[in-house]
Amino acid sequence: MPLLTIEDVAVELPTPRGNLRAVDRVDLSLEAGRTLGIVGESGCGKTMLSRAVLQLLPNKAKLSGRVMFDGQDLVRLVPESLRRLRARELAVVFQDPMTSLNPVLTIGTQLMETIQEHLELDAPAARKRSIELLAAVGIPAPEQRLAQYPHQCSGGMRQRIAIAIALSCEPKLLIADEPTTALDVTIQAQILDLLAREQRRRHMAMIIITHDLGVVAGRADEVAVMYAGRVVERAPTLALFKRMHMPYTEALLAAIPKLETAPHTPLPAISGRPPDPTRPLKGCSFAPRCPYATGRCREAKPELKSAEISEHLYACFHPIQMTEGVGA
Amino acid sequence: MMQLAVRDQPLLNVDNLVVEYGLGNKIVHAVSGVSLHVARGETLGLVGESGCGKSTLGRAVLQLRRAKSGRVLFDGEDLTAMEGEALRKMRRRVQLIFQDPIASLNPRRRIGDIVAEPLIIAGVKDAAERKRRVQEVLSAVGLDPDLVTNRLPHEFSGGQCQRICIARALVLNPEFVVCDEPVSALDVSIRAQILNLLEEMKARFGLTLLFIAHDLAVVKAVSDRVAVMYLGRLCEVAPSEQLFARPVHPYTALLLQAIPVPDPDVRPAESVATGEPPSPIAPPSGCRFRTRCPRADLRCSAEIPELREVASGQFAACHHPLA
Numbered sequence: 001m002p003l004l005t006i007e008d009v010a011v012e013l014p015t016p017r018g019n020l021r022a023v024d025r026v027d028l029s030l031e032a033g034r035t036l037g038i039v040g041e042s043g044c045g046k047t048m049l050s051r052a053v054l055q056l057l058p059n060k061a062k063l064s065g066r067v068m069f070d071g072q073d074l075v076r077l078v079p080e081s082l083r084r085l086r087a088r089e090l091a092v093v094f095q096d097p098m099t100s101l102n103p104v105l106t107i108g109t110q111l112m113e114t115i116q117e118h119l120e121l122d123a124p125a126a127r128k129r130s131i132e133l134l135a136a137v138g139i140p141a142p143e144q145r146l147a148q149y150p151h152q153c154s155g156g157m158r159q160r161i162a163i164a165i166a167l168s169c170e171p172k173l174l175i176a177d178e179p180t181t182a183l184d185v186t187i188q189a190q191i192l193d194l195l196a197r198e199q200r201r202r203h204m205a206m207i208i209i210t211h212d213l214g215v216v217a218g219r220a221d222e223v224a225v226m227y228a229g230r231v232v233e234r235a236p237t238l239a240l241f242k243r244m245h246m247p248y249t250e251a252l253l254a255a256i257p258k259l260e261t262a263p264h265t266p267l268p269a270i271s272g273r274p275p276d277p278t279r280p281l282k283g284c285s286f287a288p289r290c291p292y293a294t295g296r297c298r299e300a301k302p303e304l305k306s307a308e309i310s311e312h313l314y315a316c317f318h319p320i321q322m323t324e325g326v327g328a
Numbered sequence: 329m330m331q332l333a334v335r336d337q338p339l340l341n342v343d344n345l346v347v348e349y350g351l352g353n354k355i356v357h358a359v360s361g362v363s364l365h366v367a368r369g370e371t372l373g374l375v376g377e378s379g380c381g382k383s384t385l386g387r388a389v390l391q392l393r394r395a396k397s398g399r400v401l402f403d404g405e406d407l408t409a410m411e412g413e414a415l416r417k418m419r420r421r422v423q424l425i426f427q428d429p430i431a432s433l434n435p436r437r438r439i440g441d442i443v444a445e446p447l448i449i450a451g452v453k454d455a456a457e458r459k460r461r462v463q464e465v466l467s468a469v470g471l472d473p474d475l476v477t478n479r480l481p482h483e484f485s486g487g488q489c490q491r492i493c494i495a496r497a498l499v500l501n502p503e504f505v506v507c508d509e510p511v512s513a514l515d516v517s518i519r520a521q522i523l524n525l526l527e528e529m530k531a532r533f534g535l536t537l538l539f540i541a542h543d544l545a546v547v548k549a550v551s552d553r554v555a556v557m558y559l560g561r562l563c564e565v566a567p568s569e570q571l572f573a574r575p576v577h578p579y580t581a582l583l584l585q586a587i588p589v590p591d592p593d594v595r596p597a598e599s600v601a602t603g604e605p606p607s608p609i610a611p612p613s614g615c616r617f618r619t620r621c622p623r624a625d626l627r628c629s630a631e632i633p634e635l636r637e638v639a640s641g642q643f644a645a646c647h648h649p650l651a
Contacts, residue, residue, distance in 0.1 A: 041515040155378075156604050184377040184542065187604060189586040189596065211516060214588035218596040237592045253590055255520040257549040263568045264527060267549065269520035273485055 001071075002029040003205050004053070004173060009065035011048050011057060018278045022048040024229035025065070027304075030222075032172065033203040035196075037216030037237070039252075040226035043274060046209045049226070050175050053207075054092055055082055070172065087118045091171035093195075095178035097158035101150040107134075107161055108146030111168060118169045133164040137194055156187035160194065167198055173205045180215065192219060213253055217241060222311075225249045228274055228285035231304065235312035245307055245319035248286045284316070292318040337404060338365035339504060339536045340389065345398035347381070347388045354609050358384040360560040361398070363635070366504075371530065371537040373551030373568070375544055375583070377605060381560045382540045386506045389538065390422055391415060402504065420450050423497040427509035429489035433481040439466075440477035443496045450500055461499055468532065469495045469525060487518035494525065498533055506538045511546060523549055544583055548572055553641075556580045559608055559616040562635055566642035576644040579617045615647065623648040 011023040023045040030036045040046045051057045053067055055074050067074040070089065074082065094100040102110055111130040115121055121129065127146070134142035137160040150158055159179065166174055176195060180188035196219055199206050208220060216223050217237065224234040225246065233246035244250045254268040272289045275281055284290070287297040296317050304313045308323055347359040358381040366372045376382045387393040389400055391407050400407040402422065410418060426432040433442055440462055447458045463473040469491040481489060490510065497505055507526065511519040527550060530537060541547050547554055548568050555565045556579060564577040575581045588596065603620050606612055615633050618624035627647050635645040 041517060154604050185544075186377065186582060186586045188588070192588070192596065212588065212590075214590040217590045217592045218588065218594060241590070241592045252516060255517050256590060257520075257523065257543075257545040259545050259548060259572055259584070259587065259589075261549065263548055263551055265549070266524050266527065267520035269524055270517035271521070273487060273518065 003032045003070060004028075004030040005066075005068040006049070006053065007066040007068065009049065009052055009063070009067060011045070011052050012062040013048075013058065014060050014062075015278060020277045021229050021280055022061075022277065023052060024280075026226075026229075026231050028224055028231065028234070030173070030205050030207065032205050033199075034222070035199065035206045035208060035220045037220030037223040038207060038209045038226060039211065039213055039216055039223060041211055041252075041274065043277065044226040045229040046226050047177055050092075050177055050207065050209055054086065054090060054175065056092075084118070087114060087171075088169045089172045090175070091166035091169070091173070092175045092177065093159070093162050093166050093179045095181050097155060097162045097182070098150065100162050101158060103150055105149075106146065107148055107150065107153070111146070111161070111165055114165055115168050129168070130164075133168055134161070136198070137161070137164045137167070138190070139164075155183055156191065159183060159187075159191055163191070163194065163198070167202070170202060171204060173207070174199070175207045175209070177209045178211070179208070181210070181212075188215075195219075213256065225252070228281075229277065230285065230315065231313075232286065232316070233314045234304070235307075235309075235314075239309060239312050243307075243312075243321045245312070245314035245321060246286075246316050247290050247292050247318070247320055250320060251289075292320070294318065339368045339370075339403055340366040340538070341399075341401040342385075342389060343399040343401065345385070345388060345400065346396045347384050347393060348396050349384075351609065356608050357560050357611055358608060359388060359395075360611070362557070362560075362562055364555055364562065364565065366536055366538060368503075368536055369534065370553065371539055371551045373547035373554040374538060374540045374557060375542060375547050375554060376557035377542060379559075379605060379608060380557045381608070382542075382557050383508050385557070386424070386508050386538060386540050390419070390424055390506055392424070416449075420446075420500045421502050422504045422506070423500070423502040425490075425493055425497050425505060425507045425510045428513050429486055429493050430481065432493055433489055435481050438478050438480060439484075439492055440473075442481075442492065443499055446496060446500045462495075465495045465499045466492075468498070468529065471495070485518075486514055487521060490514065490522050491525065494522075494529065498529060501533065502535070504536045504538070506540065508540045509542070510539075512541065512543070519546070526550060544572070544587060556583065559605055559611050561616055562643075562645060563617065564642070564644045564646075565635070566639075566644075570639070570642050574639070574642075576638050576642060576649045577617075577646050578621050578623050578648075578650060581650060582620075615645070 006026055006028040009023055009026045013020045013022055026049055038046045052063055112126040115126040115129055131142045134145055139145055139160055180191050220237050223237050223240050224231045227248050233249045251270045255270055270289055275285050283298040283300055284302055287293040302315045302317050304315045306313055342364050345359055345362045349356040349358055374382050388395050395408055443462045444458050452458050466473040471491055511522050539550055551568050553567050554571045556563045558579050563579045606619055612619050614629040614631055618628040633645040633647050635643045638644050638649050
């Protein structure tokens, strides 16, 4: 049984211009010890989906569907059980380590608070564990760091501390929401390695949310591509990169400048921009930007369906790179 | 003959530029003796991690931040020696595009007025002439003048705001544009549109560009030559293809290795990068990269490596360059 199952989850946010459908009927699942990459551009709903899993949606948001975690439906859990579950089994690392740490508390206080609260350790034991954790995430001189404040650390260090706090209670699932977007490329590589190492060691499941296909390519077991609130393609990472069926996925990959391309080569850009999420389209949301779109794409929404292998799903009437005899 | 000589001269020549900031009673060594040139019609990419001084260098070139020492020669004239009206006149020929397109547009002003502002400052008094030039440049960047002129910045997406910023930068027909991380705040699909637009504009208006970014792949896509900067100094300068195929400075190699490649068959190298950049308040002696460099030895802490030619057109500042 998967550790996490997201079933038919939808999130709507009221705005002055009408309801914004941030997440539109998403199904996903994740086994223990595996990594799922969720890829998409800003506004595609990837962060809202992760907030739905964590039950950290804005107050006015309307959530429907089920989020099954380790046999319990998180949507129906009472706040107290949720709170216990969140720190101990479900942890999160946010994009900006400056705003996710409390600026007026020392690093030691923030780490030990979590550990004491959830693992019911006394202060000396919590302190010892904090030092071990900081050492594990690669922070030099961890004992001295405990007395420091977040502003005394660099962005990379702060993200390591945020990861240490997230890992402190040995969670079963770690959600990393753009964990390296605010960091420099050399620090990004270090943080991604750290996450992968800790995940292997702890046999933890992980969701990496990113806009960068490069970040998930080498590090996720499975990738889900989101566009305008929906999962439009989902497949084991190797299968996806070998053969993309959804035109959006292909276009997204093509639009990234590549190191092997000669300078001044025009980039295959995706024309236009994503649709207004308060004005849902009748057909496929990518149709207005898609070179393969036909009348059918503007009339009906393609459902997610399997390609050659059953784990490779795509939502498109005119999939690309299909082997003969399969698909639409 | 005379004219030829003038044309062969680089449009921009930065000579031993030093820029420092005061921070309390400490000094931030943002740019410490950088020399570079940009030929007419060329795009020079400038890459480095945050805090390496690349934006400060860009601003110092435009005299938005005055240098402590060194010279910035633009078309043969020393900008660092200019002040007041002379500098203002010169600024019509050099423009800047910022990273955050939304923050760099005044939210209360209409697009038509925003783009016309440089013309007013430059003394174009004829309103009809201003209108014509605004319309021309808005169409050039792919916006419909009739639809956008009377609207406010908040009605536009990030990508469209960057188009407006590009229009504003180009309305005076400048020769030289500093692009400071122009696509870092944009989504992947929009980023490609803006990079293509910059290339188009460069060809159409005959621009010379200094393109500052932290993303090596983005820099390579638009640059003829690339300069790599680390903690206030240049590490390596080379033609794009050469720099990416055969990096000579260990820092360039490290930056290249750290880029995540969108291909699952390429296993990410276990982080080669060790540690983090030191503070520019107290930069390391000798080679500033030595504290993170796998090849560093005693000489690197004692002696500052000079930028020297290691292969045709490829310059590196390293005592132990990669073969």
